Amino acid sequence: MSVAPITFLAPYGLCMLLLAANPFLRHREIAAALGVTQRYCEKVLANLLATGYLSLTHVGRRNLYEVRGDMPLMFPGEGTVTVATMLAALRQ
Numbered sequence: 733m734s735v736a737p738i739t740f741l742a743p744y745g746l747c748m749l750l751l752a753a754n755p756f757l758r759h760r761e762i763a764a765a766l767g768v769t770q771r772y773c774e775k776v777l778a779n780l781l782a783t784g785y786l787s788l789t790h791v792g793r794r795n796l797y798e799v800r801g802d803m804p805l806m807f808p809g810e811g812t813v814t815v816a817t818m819l820a821a822l823r824q
Contacts, residue, residue, distance in 0.1 A: 743776050751797045752819050
């Protein structure tokens with residue numbers, strides 16, 4: 733019997749973790765790392781940008797993403813935990 737792999741983080745958290753480590757990643761690189769389609773990756777990025785969790789600056793032909801570490805996690809009862817706290821814990 734094969735067991736499906738377990739993923740503890742949703743694509744949104746994983747995307748922010750990837751971009752915190754390398755803010756110049758391209759959509760196709762993020763999609764490949766997440767194991768999702770490029771279209772779904774673009775949807776995740778659009779949602780993160782729209783909600784203020786990421787900011788975007790164009791540098792030449794590249795995108796520079798900045799993870800907003802000061803943003804609170806949208807998790808019930810976790811209003812005091814910020815994105816920066818989550819990313820620091822995951823990097824350890």
